[in-house]
Amino acid sequence: MRLHDRTFLLLGGTGGIGQALIGPLVECGARVIVATRHPERLEKRAGVSPVHLELASPELDRQLQQLSEVYPDIDGVIHCAGQNRFAALDAMAVSDLDAQLMVNLRSAMLVARHFTPRFRKAGVGALVLVGSTFGSIGFPGYTAYCASKFGLRGFSEALRRELADTPVQVVYVAPRATATAMNPAPVNELNRALGNAMDAPEAVAAQILQAMEKDERRRFLGWPEKLFVVINGILPKLVDKAMLKQLPVIRRFLDSGVVS
Template structure:
């Protein structure tokens, strides 16, 4: 995929990974339409086109239609917006369950539903979705987040196969733990206690761009996380036993009620 002279809609552009994508996209010669609810967080700069968009809104389809009318030259979407909450399932309000499913999964479906017909008509288009290792491995304390990311992975796989006879590109990138503001201190401390590596947002952004440049269908980040994804898919009992050993440590941090 060539980035030069492309116009990408970036969802989650004020978050850690999204913000880290802006400069490389600009340097590659792309224009970036950054959609956010927090327009005040975006500095005015050449090549960056800020637009208001609320991925949690019930009228997201109407907002996308309005956006396309203003920016009809969009020929790529990078969806890296997300929400999570590290908490036991029975401690999570329904509103927070809904928020994660709405932003992490529903918005991705609606974005694709809106742009696929336009990209197909234009004969070119790319849909890039940022998932998570937790879209392949269920992790205690992230039940809702895992559900949404498992769903996102399945959705992108089905969509890619649905569009296999078209020139449209569907790419899924799954980072491991990433050092962003979305993670509260308790989660950072948990990762340290478990010995989990946390990547910088810039590292993840570079991997996303590599996947786009190589037109990869999916890319999983981190070692040994990539290995655990494979093992979990073939012999999940091995991962079950490993998680059971970690559970006392996870519960210690889980009981802090960490919110992101």
């Protein structure tokens, strides 16, 4: 995928991974339209245009239409926006469930639905969807997040196959635990207790760009997480047993009363 002279719509540009993507994209010669709820938080720089977009809004489809009218040259979308909450299922309000499904899954589907016809007509276009290792491995305390990311992975796979005879590229990248502000202190402590590595947002951003430049269909990040994804798909009982051993530690943080 060529990055130079492209115009990318970046969703989640004020988050850790999204923010880390802006600089490298501009340095590659791309123009970046950063859509966020808080465009005022972005530093002004050449090649970057902040715009307001509410991914959880019932009016998202209309907002996308208005955005396209202002920026008709968009020929790529990078969706790395996300919400999560580390909590037991019965401790989450309906609004918590709705927010994760709306932002993590529904918004990606609506964005793809909006831009796919334009990209097909133009003969060029890319949809880059940033998922998670938890889109392949169910993890206690992240039931809603896993559901949304499992859905995103399935959506990207089905859409890629649906568009296989078109010039539209669909890329799915699944990071492992990443050190961003989305993770509260208890989650960071849990990762340390379990010995889970956490990547810097800049490292994840570099991997996303590599996957784009190499025209990869999917890329899973981190070792041994990539191995666990394969094992979980083939022999899920092995992962069940491993998770059962970790469950007392996970419950200690789940039941602490301090959640994101």
